[in-house]
Amino acid sequence: MGEKYSLKNFFLEITAVLLGLLFLIPFYFVIANSLKTFSELLLNPAALPKMIQFENYVRAWEILKFPTVFINSLIITVLSNVGIVVLSSMAAYRMVRFPTKFNNLFFGLLVASMVIPFQSIMIPLVKVGKTVGLLNNIPGLIAAYLGFGAALSIFLYHGFMKSIPKEIEEAAIVDGCTSYQVFWKIIFPLMKPMTVTVLVLNSLWIWNDFLLPSLFLSDPELRTIPLAASSFFAQYTKQWDLALASLVLGVTPIVIFFLAMQKHIIKGITSGSVKG
Amino acid sequence: MELKQKFALETDGKKVTSKSVSTFIQQLVFVGPAALFFTIIVLIPFGMGMYYSFTEWNGVSNQIKWVGLDNFIQIFNDEGFKDSFWFTVRFTVTSVILTNVLGFVLSLILTRALKLTNVLRTVFFLPNVIAGLLLGFIWQFIFIKGFEAIGNLTGIELFNLPWLGTAQTGFWAIVIVSVWQGAGYLMIIYIAALNNVPKELMEAAEIDGASYWQVLKNIVAPMIMPAVTVCLFLSISWSFKMFDLNFALTKGGPFNSTKSVALDIYVEAFQNNRYGLGTAKALIFFLIVAAVTSLQVWVTKRKEIEA
Numbered sequence: 199m200g201e202k203y204s205l206k207n208f209f210l211e212i213t214a215v216l217l218g219l220l221f222l223i224p225f226y227f228v229i230a231n232s233l234k235t236f237s238e239l240l241l242n243p244a245a246l247p248k249m250i251q252f253e254n255y256v257r258a259w260e261i262l263k264f265p266t267v268f269i270n271s272l273i274i275t276v277l278s279n280v281g282i283v284v285l286s287s288m289a290a291y292r293m294v295r296f297p298t299k300f301n302n303l304f305f306g307l308l309v310a311s312m313v314i315p316f317q318s319i320m321i322p323l324v325k326v327g328k329t330v331g332l333l334n335n336i337p338g339l340i341a342a343y344l345g346f347g348a349a350l351s352i353f354l355y356h357g358f359m360k361s362i363p364k365e366i367e368e369a370a371i372v373d374g375c376t377s378y379q380v381f382w383k384i385i386f387p388l389m390k391p392m393t394v395t396v397l398v399l400n401s402l403w404i405w406n407d408f409l410l411p412s413l414f415l416s417d418p419e420l421r422t423i424p425l426a427a428s429s430f431f432a433q434y435t436k437q438w439d440l441a442l443a444s445l446v447l448g449v450t451p452i453v454i455f456f457l458a459m460q461k462h463i464i465k466g467i468t469s470g471s472v473k474g
Numbered sequence: 475m476e477l478k479q480k481f482a483l484e485t486d487g488k489k490v491t492s493k494s495v496s497t498f499i500q501q502l503v504f505v506g507p508a509a510l511f512f513t514i515i516v517l518i519p520f521g522m523g524m525y526y527s528f529t530e531w532n533g534v535s536n537q538i539k540w541v542g543l544d545n546f547i548q549i550f551n552d553e554g555f556k557d558s559f560w561f562t563v564r565f566t567v568t569s570v571i572l573t574n575v576l577g578f579v580l581s582l583i584l585t586r587a588l589k590l591t592n593v594l595r596t597v598f599f600l601p602n603v604i605a606g607l608l609l610g611f612i613w614q615f616i617f618i619k620g621f622e623a624i625g626n627l628t629g630i631e632l633f634n635l636p637w638l639g640t641a642q643t644g645f646w647a648i649v650i651v652s653v654w655q656g657a658g659y660l661m662i663i664y665i666a667a668l669n670n671v672p673k674e675l676m677e678a679a680e681i682d683g684a685s686y687w688q689v690l691k692n693i694v695a696p697m698i699m700p701a702v703t704v705c706l707f708l709s710i711s712w713s714f715k716m717f718d719l720n721f722a723l724t725k726g727g728p729f730n731s732t733k734s735v736a737l738d739i740y741v742e743a744f745q746n747n748r749y750g751l752g753t754a755k756a757l758i759f760f761l762i763v764a765a766v767t768s769l770q771v772w773v774t775k776r777k778e779i780e781a
Contacts, residue, residue: 207586207587207588210583210586210588211588211589211590213583214580214583214584214588214590214594215590215594217580217598218593218594218597218598221597221598221600221601221654222597222600224612224613224616224620224654225612227615227616227619227620228612228615231615231619239619242623243619243620243622243623244620244623244624244626244627285507285508285511286508288503288504288505288507288508289504289505289507289508289509291504292500292501292504292505293505296501298501300501301505304505304509304512307512307517308512311512311516311517311520313711313760313763313764313767313768314516314520314760314763314764315714315715315736315756315759315760315763316715316717317715317717317735317736317739317740317756317759318520318523318753318756318757318759318760319515319516319519319520319523319756320519320740320743320756321519321523321526321533321743321749321752321753321756322518322519322520322522322523322526322753323515323519324533325519325522325533326514326515326518326519326522330514341511341514341515342515344508344511344515345511345512345514345515345516346515346516348508348511348512348516349512349516352508377500378500378503381504402603405605406604406605406606406607406608407605408605408606408607408718408721409717409718409740413744423605424605424607424608427605427607427608427611428607428722431611431722438615438619441611441615442615445608445611445612445615448605448608449604449605449608449612452603452604452605453600453603453604455603456599456600456603457596460596463603464595464599464662467659467662467663468662468663468665468666
């Protein structure tokens with residue numbers, strides 16, 4: 199950068215750190231108070247806990263049925279991702295190499311659909327779900343995510359395909375590969391950077407989704423983390439000690455995922471948003 | 475090559491070559507599944523929505539009564555929906571401006587040679603990673619209990635207001651959480667855009683005597699217009715469609731004063747059981763969102779070209 203670490207930079211850094219601490223204050227409040235007893239919490243929510251105690255977490259874990267709920271979220275997110283990656287990469291590949299009228303029309307519809315708010319589809323979607331049998335089961339919810347995830351993922355892969363030269367495929371076909379082999383053995387591995395982006399962006403959205411699962415799933419055993427947290431809050435509204443512990447539990451998995459995948463997430467956002 | 479096969483198929487119906495069949499099957503296998511799910515989950519419901527908006531239906535019975543434009547007339551006269559709409563517009567304007575300003579300011583700071591850039595980037599982006607619903611619950615505690623504590627400690631009047639208890643505090647509460655959630659995301663985009671502005675250009679202008687503001691306005695701003703387009707598009711989109719925060723923080727209260735359009739539609743359909751009216755509102759919602767985002771992209775794209 200060639201910029202020296204001047205006094206100005208030092209003051210900027212201090213400012214930024216203070217802003218950062220400000221940003222983190224909500225987390226401090228939630229974590230600190232989740233480790234207190236309810237009476238201690240009410241006494242002074244701003245203070246650090248006098249004695250750290252995990253009782254709230256134990257009870258919240260049980261009430262939430264955290265292991266079940268966590269696994270539900272995990273299965274839905276992982277399987278939806280796998281499905282979206284496979285379906286979208288294949289479709290984008292075909293649509294770029296064979297720009298037929300149908301493929302172009304389909305692409306146009308996909309891009310246009312990204313403007314449609316979920317509210318404008320959700321009511322009839324529930325009716326469709328009932329008819330096709332997508333309601334109240336995990337595969338049905340996954341099917342919904344495949345439908346919703348197609349637009350952005352195909353769009354991303356489509357843009358990425360342009361950077362893969364045709365010569366590689368043509369050489370493979372000459373060597374006797376079928377179209378399917380060409381895709382899976384050559385094209386798909388080359389798409390890996392975009393696959394990472396697609397996986398990371400979809401994971402964040404699907405894991406945190408509330409409205410769609412709330413409409414599709416009614417069985418408490420099938421709840422995802424946001425659903426469980428929501429019903430917890432409805433039931434234990436003013437019991438802040440438990441509620442905060444449940445929030446920390448609910449938030450921890452995605453935060454760990456974020457910290458581990460930071461670089462990819464940030465790269466995904468910039469590559470998907472800012473055209474080079 | 476494909477054209478010839480299609481031609482062969484059309485002129486001589488019997489001449490279905492094995493090549494053209496395999497091409498068709500490939501099309502089916504590669505594009506088919508995605509097209510199938512997209513059609514069932516997005517296209518068909520969207521089309522059905524347009525149909526239902528002209529009907530009266532409680533969502534459960536098989537009696538779906540056609541009422542023509544009645545729903546739309548009702549919406550036009552519905553004070554509640556107009557209030558929701560006005561609330562959503564106010565919220566969107568406020569939230570978009572504040573989130574973009576904060577995101578941009580943060581990006582300006584973080585593109586300097588600081589020691590803690592990566593840590594700070596993580597901290598500012600963190601809120602975006604957490605489910606909107608959970609963010610809403612976290613802040614519910616902050617507004618109700620946390621602010622009370624800060625108010626007692628510092629004595630600043632602001633914190634002693636009945637947060638989430640009035641229309642005003644409810645509005646600003648949702649704005650605050652929305653900005654907290656979105657600024658980091660926009661910051662990342664602005665950082666990428668700023669890193670693409672050639673340093674030499676900025677340095678040359680500074681040597682020529684330009685002030686920081688002048689450099690910002692005349693050199694940086696035009697060059698990051700594509701990022702501004704994207705950030706405006708995203709933030710307007712998020713704010714207009716905002717639901718999770720609304721649901722978790724205020725549920726539309728007190729007395730429906732903080733009810734966004736998205737929440738209004740949800741309540742109309744799933745609590746009032748007026749599916750016809752709900753889909754009519756949802757259709758209007760879609761048209762407005764589409765119009766606003768198209769307009770915004772058109773305006774900012776023109777600025778991009780001029781720059």
